[in-house]
Amino acid sequence: MKRLLIPFLALMIGLPVMAENIDISVKDLPGRSQKIIAMAFPDTNVKKATIEKRASLVQYEVRLSGGIKLQFSKTGALTECTCTKGAVPAVLIPEKISEMVSRDYPGNLILSIEHDSKLYEIVLDNGVELSFNSSLRLISVDYP
Numbered sequence: 001m002k003r004l005l006i007p008f009l010a011l012m013i014g015l016p017v018m019a020e021n022i023d024i025s026v027k028d029l030p031g032r033s034q035k036i037i038a039m040a041f042p043d044t045n046v047k048k049a050t051i052e053k054r055a056s057l058v059q060y061e062v063r064l065s066g067g068i069k070l071q072f073s074k075t076g077a078l079t080e081c082t083c084t085k086g087a088v089p090a091v092l093i094p095e096k097i098s099e100m101v102s103r104d105y106p107g108n109l110i111l112s113i114e115h116d117s118k119l120y121e122i123v124l125d126n127g128v129e130l131s132f133n134s135s136l137r138l139i140s141v142d143y144p
Helices: 003-018 031-040 095-103
Strands: 019-024 046-054 057-064 070-075 078-083 110-115 117-122 129-133 137-141
Touching: 031 057, 031 070, 031 078, 095 117, 095 129
Parallel strands: none
Antiparallel strands: 019 046, 046 057, 057 070, 070 078, 078 110, 110 117, 117 129, 129 137
16 A cells, blocks of 8 residues: 555655646737737747746746747746847846946846846846846846
8 A cells, every 4th residue: 555655645746846838829928928029029030939837837938030038927027038149128128227237337238137026137248147136226246
């Protein structure tokens, strides 16, 4: 009996953690996500869109032509933008962060922005990583 109970418990604990990734159409994204894509990347084609379902987490990932990766929350809020061939569009960067980067890191591009309700993380083209709190105050700088 014990031999059956342990694998059964391990299976039951592991099931909710397993992620399910499903390819979707752009039309299946939340409206908010569609508006962000149209506004920030009007001339860029969507290569792939997926929904990831994992336990209580639902998020969307969109890959655009030109090496652009976007992640959205289940409500359609942008949580991450990574650009491999150019800068993150200015419209996606809070003005206070953009001004600080222009002033303190002139000539550097923002290649990635990631945020949640408590933290913004920025990666510059020189490898410097900047972290900001929810009030957009710089809280840490990591050099490569």
